[in-house]
Protein backbone atom coordinates (compact mmCIF):
# COMPACT_ATOMS: atom_id res chain seq x y z
CA UNK A 35 0.00 0.00 0.00
CA UNK A 36 1.33 3.36 -0.94
CA UNK A 37 1.78 5.73 1.93
CA UNK A 38 0.83 9.32 1.28
CA UNK A 39 3.41 11.71 2.49
CA UNK A 40 2.52 15.20 3.65
CA UNK A 41 5.51 17.45 3.41
CA UNK A 42 5.87 20.74 5.20
CA UNK A 43 4.91 22.39 1.95
CA UNK A 44 1.40 20.90 2.13
CA UNK A 45 -1.46 23.33 1.58
CA UNK A 46 -0.74 26.11 4.06
CA UNK A 47 -4.31 27.41 4.24
CA UNK A 48 -5.20 25.28 7.24
CA UNK A 49 -2.04 26.36 9.07
CA UNK A 50 -2.63 30.02 8.20
CA UNK A 51 -6.20 29.71 9.42
CA UNK A 52 -5.00 28.14 12.65
CA UNK A 53 -2.44 30.89 13.09
CA UNK A 54 -5.13 33.57 12.73
CA UNK A 55 -7.27 31.73 15.27
CA UNK A 56 -4.40 31.55 17.77
CA UNK A 57 -3.70 35.29 17.38
CA UNK A 58 -7.41 36.11 17.74
CA UNK A 59 -7.47 34.30 21.07
CA UNK A 60 -4.19 35.90 22.20
CA UNK A 61 -5.64 39.34 21.49
CA UNK A 62 -8.92 38.73 23.28
CA UNK A 63 -8.52 39.45 26.99
CA UNK A 64 -11.75 37.64 27.75
CA UNK A 65 -10.29 34.41 26.43
CA UNK A 66 -6.70 34.81 27.60
CA UNK A 67 -6.41 37.29 30.43
CA UNK A 68 -2.65 37.51 30.74
CA UNK A 69 0.58 35.74 29.86
CA UNK A 70 3.18 35.38 32.60
CA UNK A 71 6.80 34.48 32.02
CA UNK A 72 8.11 32.81 35.18
CA UNK A 73 11.57 31.62 36.24
CA UNK A 74 10.30 28.16 37.03
CA UNK A 75 6.88 26.69 37.12
CA UNK A 76 5.88 24.23 39.81
CA UNK A 77 2.89 22.08 38.92
CA UNK A 78 0.31 23.35 41.46
CA UNK A 79 -1.09 19.82 41.68
CA UNK A 80 2.22 18.61 43.12
CA UNK A 81 2.67 21.53 45.53
CA UNK A 82 3.58 20.28 49.00
CA UNK A 83 3.78 16.70 47.74
CA UNK A 84 6.98 14.62 47.87
CA UNK A 85 7.40 14.47 44.10
CA UNK A 86 7.31 18.01 42.85
CA UNK A 87 6.92 18.42 39.14
CA UNK A 88 8.00 21.38 37.05
CA UNK A 89 6.09 22.36 33.95
CA UNK A 90 6.76 23.95 30.56
CA UNK A 91 3.58 25.94 30.71
CA UNK A 92 0.26 26.12 32.49
CA UNK A 93 -3.22 27.45 31.94
CA UNK A 94 -5.02 28.24 35.17
CA UNK A 95 -8.75 28.33 35.80
CA UNK A 96 -8.74 32.13 35.56
CA UNK A 97 -7.42 31.98 31.98
CA UNK A 98 -3.91 33.12 32.84
CA UNK A 99 -1.13 31.44 30.91
CA UNK A 100 2.25 30.77 32.55
CA UNK A 101 5.34 30.06 30.50
CA UNK A 102 8.46 28.69 32.16
CA UNK A 103 11.76 30.33 31.25
CA UNK A 104 13.60 27.52 33.08
CA UNK A 105 16.13 26.29 30.48
CA UNK A 106 15.65 22.70 31.69
CA UNK A 107 12.09 23.01 30.41
CA UNK A 108 11.98 25.56 27.63
CA UNK A 109 15.51 25.81 26.31
CA UNK A 110 15.03 29.12 24.48
CA UNK A 111 12.43 31.64 23.32
CA UNK A 112 11.55 29.39 20.41
CA UNK A 113 10.55 26.60 22.81
CA UNK A 114 8.73 29.09 25.01
CA UNK A 115 6.71 30.17 21.97
CA UNK A 116 5.86 26.57 21.13
CA UNK A 117 4.72 26.14 24.74
CA UNK A 118 2.61 29.30 24.40
CA UNK A 119 1.01 27.77 21.30
CA UNK A 120 0.31 24.63 23.35
CA UNK A 121 -1.48 26.59 26.08
CA UNK A 122 -3.53 28.57 23.56
CA UNK A 123 -4.61 25.30 21.90
CA UNK A 124 -5.94 24.28 25.35
CA UNK A 125 -8.04 27.46 25.38
CA UNK A 126 -9.26 27.08 21.79
CA UNK A 127 -10.00 23.35 22.16
CA UNK A 128 -10.87 22.98 25.79
CA UNK A 129 -12.33 19.51 25.35
CA UNK A 130 -9.18 18.07 23.80
CA UNK A 131 -6.94 16.00 26.07
CA UNK A 132 -3.28 16.63 26.88
CA UNK A 133 -1.81 14.06 24.48
CA UNK A 134 -3.77 15.38 21.53
CA UNK A 135 -2.83 18.96 22.40
CA UNK A 136 0.84 17.92 22.45
CA UNK A 137 0.40 16.29 19.07
CA UNK A 138 -1.34 19.34 17.59
CA UNK A 139 1.31 21.65 19.04
CA UNK A 140 4.10 19.72 17.27
CA UNK A 141 2.23 19.41 13.98
CA UNK A 142 1.27 23.07 13.85
CA UNK A 143 4.49 24.57 15.21
CA UNK A 144 6.73 22.85 12.67
CA UNK A 145 4.54 24.15 9.84
CA UNK A 146 4.46 27.77 10.97
CA UNK A 147 6.58 30.10 8.88
CA UNK A 148 9.53 31.97 10.39
CA UNK A 149 7.37 35.09 10.42
CA UNK A 150 4.49 33.37 12.17
CA UNK A 151 6.90 31.99 14.79
CA UNK A 152 8.35 35.47 15.30
CA UNK A 153 4.87 36.95 15.81
CA UNK A 154 4.04 34.30 18.38
CA UNK A 155 7.39 34.94 20.07
CA UNK A 156 6.47 38.62 20.46
CA UNK A 157 3.67 37.58 22.86
CA UNK A 158 6.21 36.24 25.38
CA UNK A 159 6.62 39.04 27.94
CA UNK A 160 10.06 40.59 28.40
CA UNK A 161 9.63 40.89 32.15
CA UNK A 162 9.27 38.08 34.63
CA UNK A 163 6.08 37.75 36.61
CA UNK A 164 5.89 36.82 40.29
CA UNK A 165 2.37 35.45 39.93
CA UNK A 166 2.01 31.68 40.21
CA UNK A 167 -0.91 29.42 39.37
CA UNK A 168 -3.06 28.48 42.33
Ligand SMILES: [Zn+2]
Pocket residue numbers: 120124132135
Ligand atom coordinates in the same frame (compact mmCIF):
# COMPACT_ATOMS: atom_id res chain seq x y z
ZN1 LIG B 1 -1.08 20.76 28.05
